[in-house]
Amino acid sequence: MSSFIGKSIKRVEDKRFITGKGRYTDDIVLPGMVYAQIVRSPYAHAKIVSIDKSSVESMEGVVAVYTGQDVAESGVGGVPAGWQVDFKNGDTMKEPPHPLLVADKARYMGDAVAVVIAESRELAKDAADLLEVEYDELDAVVDAAKAVEEGVPLVHDDAPKNMCFDWEIGDKTATDAAMASAHHITTLDFVNQRVIPNAIEPRAVIGHFDPANDKYTLYTSSQNPHLIRLLLCAFVLGLPEHKVRVVSPDVGGGFGSKIFHYAEEALMIWCSQRLGIPIKWIAERSESFMTDAHGRDHVSKAEMGFDAEGNVVGLRIKTFANLGAYLSTFAPAVPTYLHGTLLQGLYTTPAIHLDLVGSFTHTTPVDAYRGAGRPEATYLLERLMDTAALEMGVDPAELRFKNFIPPFDGVNEPGYQTQVALQYDSGNYAPVLQRALEMVGYEDFRAEQAAAREQGRYLGIGFSTYIEACGIAPSAVVGSLGARAGLYESAQVRVQPTGKVSVYTGSHSHGQGHETTFAQVVADRLGIDIADVEIVHGDSESVAFGMGTYGSRSLAVGGSAIVKSVDKVLEKGAKIAAHLLEAAEDDLEYANGSWTVKGTDKSVGFGDVSLTAYVPHNYPEGLEPGMDFSSFYDPTNFTYPFGAHIAIVEIDTDTGKVTLKRFIACDDVGNVINPMIVDGQIHGGIAQGVGQAMFEGAIYDENGQLTNGSYMDYTMPRADDLPSFEIDRTVTPCPHNPLGVKGAGEAGTIGSTPAVVNAVMDALSPLGIKDITMPLTSERVWKAMQG
Amino acid sequence: MGLQLTVTVNGKQHSQEVEPRTLLVHYLRDVLRLTGTHIGCDTSNCGACTVLMNGKAVKSCTLLALQAEGAEITTIEGLAQNGELHPLQEGFKENHGLQCGFCTPGMIMTSVQLLDDNPNPSEAEIRHGLEGNYCRCTGYHNIVKSIQYAADAMRKEGTNV
Amino acid sequence: MVPTNFSYHRPSTVSEAVQLLASHGDEAKVLAGGHSLLPSMKLRLNSPDHLIDLSALSDLKNISESNGNIVIGAMCTHAQIAGNALVNQHLAMMAQTGGMIGDIQVRNMGTIGGSIAHADPAADWPASLLAAEATIVVQGSAGQRSIAATDFFQGLYETALNDGELITEIHVPIPAAGTSSAYEKFLQPASRFAIVGCAVMITQSGGTCTDVRVAFTGVSDMAFRDANVEGAMTGKAATADSIASAASQAANGVDILSDHFASEEYRKHLASVYARRALTTAVG
DSSP, X not given: OOSSTTSOOOOTTHHHHHTTOOOBGGGOOOTTOEEEEEEEOSSSSEEEEEEEOHHHHTSTTEEEEEEHHHHHHTTOOBOOOSBOOOOTTSOOOOOOOOBSSOSSEEOSTTXXXXXXXXXXXXXXXXXXXXXXXXXXXXXXXXXXXXXXXTTOOOSSTTSGGGEEEEEEEEOHHHHHHHXXXXXXXXXXXXXXXXXXXXXXXXXXXXXXXXXXXXXXXXXXXXXXXXHHHHHIIIIISOOOGGGEEEEOOBOOOOTTTTTSOOHHHHHHHHHHHHHOSOEEEEOOHHHHHHHSOBEEEEEEEEEEEEOTTSOEEEEEEEEEEEEESSOXXXXXXTTTTTTGGGTTTTBOOSOEEEEEEEEEOSSOOBOOOTTTTHHHHHHHHHHHHHHHHHHHTOOHHHHHHHHBOOOBOSSSSOOEEOTTSOEEOOBOOHHHHHHHHHHHTHHHHHHHHHHHHHTTOEEEEEEEEEEOOBSOOOHHHHHHTTBSSOXXXXXXXXXXXTSOEEEEESSOOSSSOHHHHHHHHHHHHHTOOGGGEEEEESBTTXXXXXXXXXXXXXXXXXXXXXHHHHHHHHHHHHHHHHHHHTSOGGGEEEETTEEEETTSSOEEEHHHHHHXXXXXXXXXXXXXXXXXXEEEEOOSSOBOOEEEEEEEEEEOTTTOOEEEEEEEEEEEOBSOSOHHHHHXXXXXXXXXXXXXXXXXXXXXXXXXXXXXXXXXXSOOOOGGGOOOOEEEEOOOOOSSSTTOBOOOTTHHHHHHHHHHHHHHHHHHGGGTOOOOOSSOOHHHHHHHHHO | OOEEEEEEETTEEEEEEEOTTOBHHHIIIIISOOTTSXXXXXXXXXXXXXXXXXXXXXXXXXXXXGGGTTOEEEOGGGTSBTTBOOHHHHHHXXXXXXXXXXXXXXXXXXXXXXXXXXXXXXXXXXXHHXXXXXXXXXXXXXXXXXXXXXXXHHHHHHHHO | OOOOOOEEEOOSSHHHHHHHHHHHGGGEEEESSOTTHHHHHHTTSOOOSEEEEGGGOGGGGXXXXXXXXXXXXXXXXXHHHHHOHHHXXXXXXXXXXXXXXXOHHHHHHOBHHHHHHHTOTTOSHHHHHHHTTOEEEEEETTEEEEEEHHHHEEETTEESOOTTOEEEEEEEEOOOTTEEEEEEEEEOTTTOOEEXXXXXXXXXXXXXXXEEEEEEESSSSSOEEOXXXXXXXXXXXXXXXXXXXXXXXXXXXXXXXXXXXXXXHHHHHHHHXXXXXXXXXXXX
16 A cells, blocks of 8 residues: 555655755855865876965965975875775785875875865865966876786886786686687777766865864764764774764765765864864865766777587687776775676676786776666676677667576576676566567668668667666675675664654665655655655764665665664554554554554544554553664665667768767666656666767876867767657566665766667678777767768 | 945845945845845855845855945845735745755746746746756746746736736 | 056946046046956956956947947946847847857946957957948047958957047948848856857848858957868858858968867868858758
């Protein structure tokens, strides 16, 4: 009897945003607050010869100037990585220090060398501009594959050949044998280019040490406030955790880039420790371009082998993953456990092997960006699939149908054990592609395409069928794979005496609509009105603990923790209700917010039971008063959403400009709590995936200069670059969490990129063009067409 | 150092000294504490700072506050009238036209002029009209629907009058 | 992102503005719509000590007809020009240009005078003003003078403006009967400036093109008239073939820009494509 689950309830958080009353970090002004401007290296690789603080320190309005030397002298170490990946030979990965401000050398353009603090934003900027830093510029290396060659400049002296780790997954012997016996092998060299996340709210931090109370408060535009508190306290600054409050208020988008613990967070607290006043730092957009962790950046050679019937028999990949100049929080996990483990895709491939090197370069650190590893895996698989279909002269949709893993529900049939460590939870893959083909009108399109070609017009269709691993867990498993944190979630459900419910979740909403979706779950399960439920998140002072929001995990993990606490409320409520109704607990049933004695009209409502819990005059003996439960939920497996995406493009033969004419997606994210919000997640994900295919990409020159680090040069999709999307879904519930949900945040991004590129290649197939490196800019397409 | 600025914001006249280099967006956010207008870039591209100046959409990060001397400025905070949401605000809420909310004020303020210029826009015209505003969350799909919703509502309102 | 400090001046007449400019010399910058200047000041690529804001010069905000010219005040915004009836009636190309600059917000503030004084090689106006054979009227302490558009643009961010001179008006001759025009642009997808912008004005008489003007922006370090394309069209009937043949000669013998959006080779190719498109639209 669900009243809210499955309905497109309008979002409760919208009111503040549409009236300009959102509260983002830069909207917060604390008494006596001063402003920080960070001085950054204009060079990708340079020795810091000297910094002359004196000229700036005496300027009117300047409060303090600190350099890397000052930080080092205070004994503060650097920002740690949160995941450890070992070399094939068992050696520990190289984890060079990542200081808050560098003292010796700058290792990427934008590396922080000093901070200037002044009474106003303007004065801080003026003074920072005047700070004299003398650099000795050094040669740089920017390419992941080139970085491990002999004789290139080293990013860190203690990381020989710039190797952070080398790593493999799968069965090399079996794969080599399978490839040797393959009837057909499709081979492609890929660059999965570096993209820059570009949440529209730049990163923002306020650090405040209050000496009167020995309390620290950090406001930060983060997806992950509790983990940042833990890292700050346990690893970076050694602060007493009970004296530290981290608040992530409204956050203007993250897409992964705000998961990580950034040096500026620790730095603002460190500065405030010295000054005893609040300090605000707001990234300029150009700083966001240079210092927000970037995404992707793989160079690969990939081979897919087929037998004579078109069955995939083997997949062999060699990849260089660019990690940037330092290890960002989850950087080592992204190309390994979030990428290598997804190379099974939706196919029954019996032999898979990935050989991967993670290398340091003189570039911005690379970490999880929407999809994180899974888009890279999907891109390899799906580009290979469409290319193989073309080479073998078979239909790309048919080739997929032939190779899909057969359906399994994970309950009556076991999960599917892949060749690359994971066990898929539940899946039924053919229907998503079937539905997408119906939506697109496949046969009609092929006829239209043929007719268009007669007129010299180039239309193309591209497919992508993907799987992802979301709700990253369980803790013991990720721990064994190198995670330095657990990956559970917490939830506290506090029933107020009047029966109103406050829910404290460790998930963090920065656009995902948790305040609505989570309230739907709670209201439904308790049979109360959604207006009687409040979702609280983003403040370590109110929420006990949290692992934050990323990896499409909030509902699957955070939502499940909420369900656990709600169930504890109902369990206790039943005891109180039984007492009030003078009935046995077993004789009660709970529906629509009331406990009723089965077969009678005797009932008591949730509100009365709640009140009784707090005014326990007539109360079960031995039962504690109150109604307030916390839970931690640690899943038993990842969740595995999947789907089929189809893109239709037209190429302007004069200019090479690609127009995305239609985009069709049929996704399966398990059960759906709020279809409107899930659709919105898919839409946004598609746009970002299309962005990588068609527009986006960081461009470093050979000196390590980021040459397109502004909106004047870095292209992202605008409204008139995209069509309205045609989307639908199938529902294959997750068998191992109480809501049956799988996660929807990244699906759109993972599926869409190869669909678009495949569509362009399909359009250009009469010209014999097999691959163009992303992004598919007009010039690249035009050049390819010139032969 | 400060110069006198007199400007009407959301129907209320303000008069005070500002430093000449103060940008309109900083005046609105820091001086008047109207923090609904956001800053998303340095280069006048993202549109998060869009407000209306004398009824026209402008990027308040690319105007000195002093350039607004004598002008009427409307920000997102001034759009609802007598507690009634503007049809665009309503449209964004009804159609899930926002996720993180950061670009939303700028999107809505740009759309005010868009519908002012063209009360019955096609989808293509709406998409083209948003060329000065980036959204990274929604893929624009529901923003377009939100504006269509508002256009319908405003046309109906107009007919009723 | 804030500019460095400066003294701010808001003159109420052109002569006052010219006086201010004369007295502050190199230390002063003129603020028109501010949509090129303020971003560069915020990025601190430009740090003038004095800023002379022309926003109070309402005389420079009009569009009128005078002596066979459309007279456009230097402070007219792109949006104002794009929407002006007189401009639309006589010079479709100019209205199209104004409507294709930046975005709605930029068009509401940015001005034609500010744009051409800045002389960005990728700006839209210069191509149209060259094709229209416009005259730029400037005022300095020594008085007023008129500069033909062809003489005005002199290089990358360089114009014929002398120190202390201010653009006050742009005079665009109303074309002869039988003239049509068009502006077509290949956008730089991030900034929306022109990678190639082509302005065309054609007068046809008795089935042939008697006066053909083709100008490009974005292609080279300054906007230019393309005599090869013009010559190839003049005296010919405007057919798909003649247009294609003329357009294929676009940007010959010109130093062509190259950046990561368009190499020299691609830009030259686009110049041909956009010449063809603009010619086709103009005669359409």
